[in-house]
Amino acid sequence: MRLYFHIPFCHRKCSYCDFYFTTQIKHQSRFVKALYTELDLRKREWQNKAIRSIYFGGGTPSYLKTGYLEEILNHLFQHAKIPVNAEITLEANPEDINPDTLRSWKNAGINRLSIGIQSFDDGILKLLNRNHNSKTAIQSIELARRYGFDNINIDLIFGIPGMTSEHWQKQLETFLQLDIPHLSAYALSIESKTLLQYQIKKNILRLTPDECYERQFKLTRQMLLSEAYLHYEISNYAHPGKEARHNTAYWQGEPYAGFGPAAHSFNGKNLRKFNPPNIHSYMKYMEKHENFEKFEVLKPRELYNEYLITRFRHLVAGVPEAEIARKFPEFFDYFINQARKLAHQGLLKKENGRWLLVEAALFTSDNILTQLIY
Ligand code: SF4
Numbered sequence: 108m109r110l111y112f113h114i115p116f117c118h119r120k121c122s123y124c125d126f127y128f129t130t131q132i133k134h135q136s137r138f139v140k141a142l143y144t145e146l147d148l149r150k151r152e153w154q155n156k157a158i159r160s161i162y163f164g165g166g167t168p169s170y171l172k173t174g175y176l177e178e179i180l181n182h183l184f185q186h187a188k189i190p191v192n193a194e195i196t197l198e199a200n201p202e203d204i205n206p207d208t209l210r211s212w213k214n215a216g217i218n219r220l221s222i223g224i225q226s227f228d229d230g231i232l233k234l235l236n237r238n239h240n241s242k243t244a245i246q247s248i249e250l251a252r253r254y255g256f257d258n259i260n261i262d263l264i265f266g267i268p269g270m271t272s273e274h275w276q277k278q279l280e281t282f283l284q285l286d287i288p289h290l291s292a293y294a295l296s297i298e299s300k301t302l303l304q305y306q307i308k309k310n311i312l313r314l315t316p317d318e319c320y321e322r323q324f325k326l327t328r329q330m331l332l333s334e335a336y337l338h339y340e341i342s343n344y345a346h347p348g349k350e351a352r353h354n355t356a357y358w359q360g361e362p363y364a365g366f367g368p369a370a371h372s373f374n375g376k377n378l379r380k381f382n383p384p385n386i387h388s389y390m391k392y393m394e395k396h397e398n399f400e401k402f403e404v405l406k407p408r409e410l411y412n413e414y415l416i417t418r419f420r421h422l423v424a425g426v427p428e429a430e431i432a433r434k435f436p437e438f439f440d441y442f443i444n445q446a447r448k449l450a451h452q453g454l455l456k457k458e459n460g461r462w463l464l465v466e467a468a469l470f471t472s473d474n475i476l477t478q479l480i481y
Contacts, residue, residue, distance in 0.1 A: 108156045109356050112142070112179070113367035114168035115386050118202065122236040122306070123264075125298035127369040128166040129386050138367075138386060139175050141393035145366050145382075146182065148398050152364045152372070158187045160194040160353035167223070169199035173208055177215040184216065194219055194258075194352045201239040201247035209254035219351075220251055221260040221291070227281045228274070231267055234312075236302065248285055258349060260289035265323040267295050268303075268312040275323045279330045288349035292327045293342050294320050324470045339423045341472060358421040360414065377410055379403045411435045412480040415442075419476060425463035438481055445479050 116135065117128040146153070161183065163176065176197070183189060196219040197212055204222070212220075226232050227241045239247075251259060263282065265275050282290055295315070297304050306312040328338055336344040340358065343351065356363065362375030365382065368389035372380040381401040383389040392399045405413065414434065418426045432439050446462050449455040454468040454475050464472055 108153060108158055109353055109361060109363035110153060110158055110161045110183070111353075111363055111365040111370055112161070112163045112168070113165060113365065113370040113382075114163055114171050115166040115368050116170045117165070117167045118170060118200070118238045119236065120302070122234065122302040123295060123298065125301055126166065127385060132170070132172075134386060134390070135172055135175070137390055139171075139179070141390045142179065142366060143182070144393040144396060148393075148396065149364065149366070150186070153183075154186050156187060158183070158189045158193060160356065161189075161196070162353045163197045163217075165198055167200050167203070168197055169203035169208065169212075173211045176217070177211055180215040180217070189216075196221055196260075196351070196353055198223065199247075199251075201243045204247035204250055206250070206254065209251060209256070213255055218256075219258040219260070220256050221262070221351075222247060222251070224248075224261040225264050226267070227278055231270065234267065234269075235264070245281075245285070248287065257288070259287050260291055260351065261287055262291045262293060264293050264295050265327065266315045266320040268307070268315055270315070270319075270323075272319070272322050272326055276326060276330070279327060283330070283334055288346040289351065290327075290331065290336070290344045291342055292324075292344065294324065321470050328469070337423070339421070341420050341422065341469065355421065358417045359424070360417060377405045379405060407435065407437065408481055411438045415479050416476055419462075419464060419472060419479075422464065422469070425458075425461040427461050428457070429460060441481060442479060449475060449478060 113127075115128045115138075116132055117130055119130060161180075168176070180195070195217050197217045198221045199208075199212075200223045224244045225235060225237055227244055229240050232240055232244075248259065248261065261282065263278055265278075297307060297314070303312070307314050327344075331344045332338060335346070337347055337350070338344050339350050340354070343354070345351070360375065362373055364372045368382060368386045369384050370382045379402065381399070381403070383392050383399045389399075414431075415426065418424065428443075431442050435442070446455055446457075450457065454465060456463055456465050464475065468475055
């Protein structure tokens with residue numbers, strides 16, 4: 108079993124973000140109480156189970172007052188079976204990383220940090236309305252290392268309005284100089300109702316052309332492969348052995364339980380469960396000791412589509428043909444026909460019984476998937 112905790116607090120709103128969060132930290136202690144209630148209400152899902160990874164995401168979980176994470180993890184260590192090698196990740200923003208927080212996270216058992224750097228360029232950080240600058244970004248990585256965190260991911264974003272390939276190359280060079288074992292390199296996406304969308308609509312910023320996105324995606328792959336990183340998922344690169352185990356479990360369709368507002372859970376078969384969508388409704392439900400019963404039973408077609416979307420993202424594992432035949436016999440013929448057509452066009456390949464995207468198709472993987480889903 109895998110556990111996910113959605114911690115919905117942020118210092119301020121980044122210009123591109125449409126995740127659920129609040130800036131009202133006065134709710135933190137009430138929220139943490141609600142989290143314990145939820146853990147108690149759903150104890151059958153996690154108590155006495157082997158928990159192979161735990162992920163604190165958000166929002167900005169590093170913004171949670173020091174001590175809360177220690178308490179939550181103590182509680183889990185007492186009531187679940189957490190092996191010593193379980194991966195325990197905290198998403199952290201550079202401005203929250205200091206000797207006190209690092210000591211506390213280390214004590215709590217956190218062994219992997221995913222740091223929201225996004226860029227090493229002050230102009231871009233300003234444009235994205237991030238709460239840190241490039242100096243804080245680099246210092247936070249160095250400090251995390253000094254306090255014993257060697258399993259670190261950083262997030263960087265490409266395709267930002269005005270960003271040239273030379274500029275993106277500099278970001279990657281800084282990443283490589285810092286010798287960090289894992290990179291999540293995301294293409295900026297323009298979400299509705301964000302400041303960024305408004306700025307583009309009003310011509311304050313220019314939308315990045317598709318060819319720039321593609322050049323920057325290819326540049327990332329080329330630079331990281333030449334430094335012996337593994338490109339193991341569309342947006343993720345790692346030193347061998349440092350792949351994110353928690354996220355890989357999502358891409359492999361394993362069960363997970365999500366806690367906190369807007370979190371969801373999956374039983375590994377066909378059932379998805381949704382939590383209340385915002386912190387206020389979440390806390391109200393928990394204070395009434397009521398579970399929020401919103402479920403979705405996935406139909407065979409949805410399961411087939413989701414299977415392909417997640418498995419193809421995992422570039423190393425790909426899609427085993429025998430598994431499609433076993434799990435989705437009703438869609439097997441359709442899949443094989445489509446896969447063969449795409450192979451004929453040079454977009455897919457079959458190796459050792461697995462279907463994989465070819466290198467030239469990685470950037471357009473979404474288009475390819477639309478031809479495989481039903
Ligand atoms: S810190 Fe993360 S979750 Fe919070 S507003 Fe920025 S991008 Fe969104």
